[in-house]
Amino acid sequence: MFKNLPFFPEAASAQAGQVDAVFFFLVAVTAFFSVLIAALVTIFAIKYKRKHDDEIGEPIHGSLVLELLWTVIPFAITMVMFGWGAKVFFDLTRPPIGATEIYIVGKQWMWKAQHMGGMREINELHIPVGQPIKLIMGSEDVIHSFYIPAFRVKSDVIPGRYNTMWFTATKAGTYHLFCAEYCGTKHSGMIGSIIAMEPAAFEAWMGGGKAEDSPVAAGAKLFQDLACITCHRTGAQGRGPILTNVFGHEVELQGGAKVIADEAYVRESILNPQAKVVNGFQPVMPTFQGLVTEEQLLQLIAYVRSLSQPGAAPAAEGTNSATPPQGKN
Amino acid sequence: MSAAHVAPKSLYYTIFAALLVGTALTVGVAFIDLGAFNNVAMLTIACIKALLVILFFMHVRWGTRLTWLVVASGFFWLILMFSITMVDFSTRGWVQGTPK
Amino acid sequence: METLNYLNNGHGLASWLLTKDHKRIALLYLVSITAFFGLGGFFAMLIRLELLTPAGDLLTSETYNKVFTMHGVVMVFFFLIPSIPAVLGNFLVPIMIGAKDLAFPRINLLSWYIYVLGGLFTLTAALTGGVDTGWTFYTPYSTAAANSNVMTAALGIFITGFSSILTGLNFIVTIHRMRAPGMTWFRLPLFIWSHYATSLVMILGTPVIAITVLMVAAERALHLGIFDPALGGDPVLFQHLFWFYSHPAVYIMILPAMGVISELVQTFSRKNIFGYSFVAFSSLAIAVVGFLVWGHHLFVAGQSTYAGLLFSLLSFVVAIPSAIKVFNWSATMYKGSVSWQSPMLYAIGFIGLFTIGGLTGVMLATMGIDIHVHDTYFVVAHFHYIMVGGAIMGYMGGLHYWWPKMTGRLYNEPAAKTAAFLIFIGFNLTFFPQFVAGYLGMPRRYHAYPPEMQVWNVMSSAGASILAIGYALPLFYLLWSLYRGAAAGADPWGAKGLEWEIPSPPPTENFGTTPIITHGTHQYAPSKEVGIV
């Protein structure tokens, strides 16, 4: 029944080694102190076992030196743990520039993934080995948590915002994907597979997708269908800011405050347009809350973002790319 | 108990007047645009008013050191809850990966 | 001729249900928390039975989710939090400081009724369809998705919270205002120090969970939208408010147990504690710093990284006073006269298990590790080491230690030793495998799990059945002692403390005249310093 006794999880990402190293250090400290205390207590219990009913212990009130020792030494050890653990955490939460991005949407009870190349998957995620992958994740309903034990990474997926995580797979193979935050009846069924492939195999797999299905293309289509284009353009009808070269740059708002136009900002501007209006524009944009799904939001963001990339296609017909970007709404 | 301090009525009337003045002042300040200073002024006045009530109407002015300690710890914990929660909300997004 | 004591001073149901005697109220609590412990244990057995096999084949997913929710709610709010304070604390706090009762006897009785009322709400929620949110009630699942019994359960927790607040309030006022002449702060038994610290947490933390569950209820019932993302609400704010109480609540469970262990180690080593003031102040330090660490539950929840850093740092700081206590307990046994009676077995078990529980807590405070083990069985194992291996071991040890005082009877010692061993072995077999399963990546609250993790779950379930026998045994020999146990006498252990100088069971007024205290407890011999100072 239990042919191979699994004792330690497979380590299949560049990060796993880092996490395991801190873990081993802490296991060693834990084992040392647990054994030390257990040994002291056992030895004292045996050595000083009561010999007769009237026996009393030797009255010792304490020792300042000992108290200081067992305050300072554990404190010093924990500070090492803190520093090391925090460093690993920072490495695990800061994606490198240029990581391949994949959009993830969690909903009760499945994981949906959208590759930039157009492939879409449910409860499966194909990734290339050796390439840093950054996941941008949102939820359609309640809080979920994207967890790949073999990669030692996890991040909650929260409705109303985007969380990111990143990893670099080092070994081809199929790994568990779990939802780690309790999300309702079929929580334990919200599982899937991470399929790490050699780059060549991955390219072949990606070749199965069509470019017009890419999030950027889908977002461009939505930009037309939802009539965003009627305002976000130059000319008299251009009541909204032009979106070329906006993403990733600073935007000046009414009242002089400034924000970086990132995923969260674009999302907020679509769902709650009056929240942060760009300086020089009227707050006339209607909300799209309830009109676009989480996946469509991600597509729109992908499109807005593509307008800021070198060699980006013009935003839409009617846009004069020579116009200096004024921000967006 | 019978040894407890009995404050003169005139003191209570003075505190009452001060509280009314404070209220009028808060309302007045609210109509002047002082930017962020509006909040500071408003909360300062509110804190002074609360302090007057605590010290005189609630007799803490004549209370034991323990009473002072209990009152102070209540507000201390409140501020602790505010400030540590805000550590999260005010530093969100500082370590997001920068979009290229 | 039977002397008058608190047990035979008045008969009939009304003399119990309307009593204002802290000792009788302690027994009312003892009976009710034992009932809830049985209920919570029943849910635990269902969980362990279901997890014997990887497939979810015993219960439906929905039932399983309700079962672990009720297990958590019942055990946390209706057993662990009231256990030591409301039973042992209620009985002993006035006696240990030389008072006739708590400062507010009527409020004390009221707190028990409030507790029962809250319990009835929760039972109603369980019986009329159950709640499936987990004991953490995370939004937006609890406000938007889960079934409507959330309201009933939330109200149950809200109500029970006030019972906890009133108990804490009573203890604080009693310890400040009711100490006998000569009972200075540094002569107080350490049990009192730890209950004082516990009470601080109860009064400062509990109101926050009360208002938080009230906001969840308002969001469900009145459609107010405080945590609703559509209105710009933040579900993470709920987690902040929830853990602002619920992390310190862990200290409500463990601090009284630490107080019990301090008493046990001294009595059964016939020695005063090593480093009294360090042990006393470490309780306060845990209570205060314990309020600043709640965000370590939110490392992967989208909390800002810098807030995470702060919370991680403070979490390591709170580990230090716990370490100080463990070292001082061990040092107290050095050159003692160590008795192996059953309460001491629990104390020794506590020290070992709490060390493991505490150190695995340090692992979880390490951000780099937590990102992997958060919300896995590693966390489940860790907090059971603290709550079961710590708090319940302390409770069992204390119950055995003071049982002769409470009832005037001695229980069967071999049976008690057997139970202590069974609990220790059963506990470790149940929860140690969960550390391994957790690091392997088994998420908590999973109804079905990958087959390769079965071996650890089978071990865990096997351990649970031993644990169940261990917990069932005391029910028999303790009840048996009530009828057949030998008379205990005032001080069956040769212990030093005010409670051992009055008859067992104590008279209703505790003390005929107010005692005058001349020195601290557990003075078995004239003191002398250890060589190096």
Add this chain to the structure above:
Amino acid sequence: MSDAHAEHYPGPLHSPPVKIGGEGPAHGHEDGHVHHPKLQHHFDDMAQQAEASTLGMWVFLVTEIMFFGGLFTAYLVYRAHSPEAFQEASAHLSIGWGGFNTAVLIFSSLTMALAVRAAQTSESAKTQVTWIAITMFLGLVFLGVKGIEYTEKFRDHIVPGPYFDASRWEHPAGVEMFYSLYFCMTGLHALHMIIGLGIMTWLAIKAWQRSFNADYYTPVEVAGLYWHFVDIVWIFLFPLLYLIGRHYHHG
């Protein structure tokens, strides 16, 4: 430090550190002098009993601070997140009603303080009851005004939930959040007022029965602490809810 109690060690090992009277468990108060009828059996004297009660109320008020604190934390977080929406929503509240109610509550705090003083100085039952009755009347006025304000909110569909009218606001989401908090905070405050009125009713009856005088007025004192606390909460609610949008300009 660790030898804090060593110096008090009396010497012989088993010397009992307490002197327990020989007369047995029952009735500890047979030591001669007359006790106040309101003295409970487990207190030594009235001073200890009064100190315990006021300390108990203060500790309870600390829990109340934390209770409201949860809501204030939510307010702080969301106001920092959407300041404009909060200003827009606040501008809709009636500063007249709010200011009037503030004055009413402050006045009631004064009359409450005078009620306590009347008991402290053993004034006549009539005087005591009068101050308590005026305090209660002011409390009712406050609740009445609150009722008028709530009615307006229902009429104008600015109560959060399915009937919330989003169309009239520039920042509907933030405004709805503001009003969620507004109803939670003022509702909870009003609930405390209602509980306070219940306590005051009991107090008035007791005062009418001449229960309170310079030797025993703890219930009035303790109820007063509670009443003043509820006033303090409003002292903060008024500027935070009513006054933040006064110079808000529609964009």
